[in-house]
Amino acid sequence: MILTFEDVVLSFSGVTALNGVSFEVGEGELFAVIGPNGAGKTSIFNVLSGVYRPEQGKVRFKAEEDEDVDLLGKRPSQIAKLGIARTFQNIELFSNLTVIDNLMLGRHHHHPYGVLQAFAWFGTARQNELTNRAKVEEIVDFLELEQWRRLPVGLLPYGVQKRVELGRALASEPRLLLLDEPVAGMNLEETEDMARFILDIRDELGLAMVMVEHDMGLVMDLADRIMVIDFGRPIRTGRPREVAADPDVIRAYLGEEHRITS
Known part of the structure; x- marks a missing residue:
């Protein structure tokens, strides 16, 4: 179990x-x-x-x-x-961020580097960012979100927003x-x-x-x-x-x- x-x-x-x-x-x-x-x-x-x-x-x-x-x-x-990941009855997304950005937030446990490395975007930070984005793109394909991937989620239909929230939970693996x-x-x-x-x-x-x-x-x-x-x-x-x-x-x-x- x-x-x-x-x-x-x-x-x-x-x-x-x-x-x-x-x-x-x-x-x-x-x-x-x-x-x-x-x-x-x-x-x-x-x-x-x-x-x-x-x-x-x-x-x-x-x-x-x-x-x-x-x-x-x-x-x-x-x-x-x-x-353990959770979705919510009431949508808890960042409406001004794109679908990709909202999904990337689900990857926050998979960022093993600090703020300075993130700003500099080199070495481990750069490779990790590319890996996380590849994982997010897999979720976009899996949940059929391609046509909305660069749009702010606040502009999307309600059902698609619920799908994005599901994707964010999946992004944490x-x-x-x-x-x-x-x-x-x-x-x-x-x-x-x-x-x-x-x-x-x-x-x-x-x-x-x-x-x-x-x-x-x-x-x-x-x-x-x-x-x-x-x-x-x-x-x-x-x-x-x-x-x-x-x-x-x-x-x-x-x-x-x-x-x-x-």
């Missing part, structure tokens, strides 16, 4: 956000977390990325082939260096990718494009992913396994068809008279 999230409890001023949440994510697996608004999905992401520190539980991540690291107590920057509502606010065509790229990331790049998403059609089509949470408690974890047929999931998420179609 690349990630183990075990018996995590998190509360704020007496209000419990996560209550004994446990799950595992395997190498190359697309694991989805679903639940009603306020169920605790974002809290899970904030624990994984070091924004929140729970009162109880263990969170372990396999950073390298044989290195199992405890994430609790580590800063977000340290966790990013270990190989993560081992685990956290996708926070990757198709929120998209139209049907944009959603289909994003779904295709997410599948390509799993199948071609072999990345493990944890995805929070409200689009049930997307989740049922893409996820290998799904965990459903409600009021901070896990209800069911399993394959999409198993989860879709669970009466407790139907009651908590859609109401008694509805069914999730798979």
Whole structure:
């Protein structure tokens, strides 16, 4: 397993956000977390990325082939260096910078030189810059961003901006990718494009992913396994068809008279 999230409890001023949440994510697996608004999905992401520190539980991540690291107590920057990247529900890009420049920001952990070398642009700094730009160009090709590569992202359609944010996360060369509502606010065509790229990331790049998403059609089509949470408690974890047929999931998420179609 690349990630183990075990018996995590998190509360704020007496209000419990996560209550004994446990799950595992395997190498190359697309694991989805679903639940009603306020169920605790974002809290899970904030624990994984070091924004929140729970009162109880263990969170372990396999950073390298044989290195199992405890994430609790580590800063977000340290966790990013270990190989966990995150996208956000609300786009967090620099709108006045180009697509290329925004993607280059995702490479900041891969700049092993100081400010003076960067200004002088010689030796290690020059070679590293060329290497990083080559990596970014690979992402431009992978996400089909060629026609927008030199444009400020603030001028781009919403769906393309979401794609750029995904590219920035990929630019860090993560081992685990956290996708926070990757198709929120998209139209049907944009959603289909994003779904295709997410599948390509799993199948071609072999990345493990944890995805929070409200689009049930997307989740049922893409996820290998799904965990459903409600009021901070896990209800069911399993394959999409198993989860879709669970009466407790139907009651908590859609109401008694509805069914999730798979």
